[in-house]
Amino acid sequence: MxxxxxxxxxxxxxxxxxxxxxxxxxxxxxxxxxxxxxxxxxxxxxxxxxxxxxxxxxxxxxxxxxQGCTVTIGSIPTEVTTTVAASMLGMSRPSLMKLVREEKIPSHKVGSHTRLYSKDVLAFRRAQLERQSKAFEELRALEEEWGVLD
Structure with a gap:
């Protein structure tokens, strides 16, 4: 090592x-x-x-x-800025702010700044990945049902 x-x-x-x-x-x-x-x-x-x-x-x-994986270990702060949260979610900051305004992801104010708890950002990301996976599986099932091939 x-x-x-x-x-x-x-x-x-x-x-x-x-x-x-x-x-x-x-x-x-x-x-x-x-x-x-x-x-x-x-x-x-x-x-x-x-x-x-x-x-x-x-x-x-x-x-x-x-498994031969590359592993990165680090700590995540309890609270993150909107810029960091957007990066964690792989989206733009304006897209994140839209989710915040629509109350699709919890946030709070520190003075005039919007902050998010890391646990909420990670929970949103997990839910987003689950929705994507489910949609992909539904698409695959439709392809099989209709006989669509590569």
Whole structure:
């Protein structure tokens, strides 16, 4: 594992062996109904069991590495500007402001500035992706029904 760190960012390159190890860990854990616990040992009698949230993050990371994915980890602020929210949604700021005016996405004012909670922006994005996926599946079903081929 090679790490390049610069300007508060780090890039970690994993080897094929580490990818295989991640696959083995994931296969060992399987699909559990109860979450696995991760315990880290720092010496004799110095064990720490990670909190469930951090365990879930680590296991998701292991899963993605095992799939050979490129993973970016970062924190999202609790509250974002309209410019950042528009970028998160892949749309223009005026389009976002229209959604805000139509109350399709929750917002609030900080002084004279409109702000959105990240959780609301991400929930809107998930719902938007679900609507798109559903529309795509309906289109595919129509194509099959009508016998339309590529």
């Amino acid at each position: 090679a790490t390049l760190q610069r300007d508060g960012r780090a890039a970690v390159a994993v080897t094929p062996r580490e990818i295989e190890q991640a696959r083995n860990v994931r296969a060992f854990l399987g699909d559990r109904s109860t979450p696995a616990a991760v315990t880290v040992g720092a010496g004799v009698g110095q064990d720490l069991t990670l909190p469930p949230e951090l365990t879930a993050l680590l296991l998701r990371l292991v899963d993605l590495v095992g």
